[in-house]
Amino acid sequence: MAEVKLFGNWGSPFSCRIEIALKLKGVEYEFIEEDVYNDNKSPLLLKYNPVHKKIPVLLHNGKPICESVVILEYIDETWEGPSILPKDPYERAMARFWTRFLEEKCFPAMKQASWSTGEEQEKAKEEATELLKILEGTLSGKKFFGGDSIGIVDIVANFIAHWFIILQEITGLELLTQEKFPKLGQWLDDYLSCSIIKENLPPKDKLTASFQARIQAATTSK
Numbered sequence: 001m002a003e004v005k006l007f008g009n010w011g012s013p014f015s016c017r018i019e020i021a022l023k024l025k026g027v028e029y030e031f032i033e034e035d036v037y038n039d040n041k042s043p044l045l046l047k048y049n050p051v052h053k054k055i056p057v058l059l060h061n062g063k064p065i066c067e068s069v070v071i072l073e074y075i076d077e078t079w080e081g082p083s084i085l086p087k088d089p090y091e092r093a094m095a096r097f098w099t100r101f102l103e104e105k106c107f108p109a110m111k112q113a114s115w116s117t118g119e120e121q122e123k124a125k126e127e128a129t130e131l132l133k134i135l136e137g138t139l140s141g142k143k144f145f146g147g148d149s150i151g152i153v154d155i156v157a158n159f160i161a162h163w164f165i166i167l168q169e170i171t172g173l174e175l176l177t178q179e180k181f182p183k184l185g186q187w188l189d190d191y192l193s194c195s196i197i198k199e200n201l202p203p204k205d206k207l208t209a210s211f212q213a214r215i216q217a218a219t220t221s222k
């Protein structure tokens, strides 16, 4: 039995975070694809994540760890290799602060701006713009949110770099552009050109097709 298993889904930004962290650390793992989007979860996933019933779940020596940010910290503490969180306590606290900001503020607002319509969408777009301005400010003088190298905040911001940008292209939403957010634009280019990131993101055409199918399904069910 492999020592490390990851229950995930090819198109999930959350399970992609874990794959990037494992690759950064050079940890071998077995990927177990879960059909979560069709409500077809395996008994093993329900056993290992009975509280949230979501992917990703990391199984290490038979012990499950749930919630992507918790898993990222676990990976950092368990394996040698490039640090995912800074060592300095203050820098570590700041990394956790911005990670939480992305999770609790940016992700819901950007999701809402991408998938809602009308007045609800306008409100979400305004909120997302304000949040992106704050993120833009944190990049002053830094290549990555983590400084010179990729850290937890960059990995968590994955959903902006790939998923949100693809959704923007499909929907014509022009929230995050090079003109409006030059530092975020530069971060996107730098982040996406790292080989470990490039090689571990879901293929753009496959993700585009899956978003288009979801948009189509939402339109026909109206």
Ligand SMILES: N[C@@H](CCC(=O)N[C@@H](CS)C(=O)NCC(=O)O)C(=O)O
Residues within 6 Å of the ligand: 009, 012, 013, 014, 036, 037, 053, 054, 055, 056, 066, 067, 068, 069
């Ligand atoms: N807060 C969780 C979010 C994970 C999550 O939303 N996973 C989705 C796939 S992207 C899922 O398993 N959804 C199944 C469901 O909601 O039933 C984390 O960071 O791990």
